[in-house]
């Protein structure tokens with residue numbers, strides 16, 4: 718348990734490498750669960766939106782996913798998040814999802 722927490726913490730620091738701070742990581746994690754989870758499922762296994770599990774995202778570069786997060790997918794329910802996220806934050810989120818948010 719403690720080990721997992723420590724691992725998560727260090728992971729958060731690696732992923733949150735500047736300019737995103739640990740505090741931002743918390744906010745972004747919360748956003749993934751609350752906002753993205755409403756379509757992609759609380760555990761990102763999919764729902765209205767596609768699954769965003771590490772398996773589903775394998776082979777899709779974080780940069781590409783960050784672009785999708787920022788600009789959405791026109792013609793689908795996937796909204797653009799640019800008004801709410803910076804490019805660094807979107808990239809952080811993409812990496813977070815690729816690593817597996819539930820781990």
Ligand code: HEC
Nearest residue numbers: 752753756765766767782785786790793794795796798810
């Ligand atoms: C209103 C519903 C909705 C919300 C909220 C939403 N998405 Fe999506 N998302 C979708 C849909 C639908 C698709 C599939 C679009 C398509 O058909 O290509 C998608 C696709 C994606 C993809 C591309 C997946 C792939 O394999 O190509 C990513 C990444 C993604 N969403 C991330 C997010 C993130 C991160 C959030 C929260 C900040 C979020 N989404 C919030 C509906 C949503």
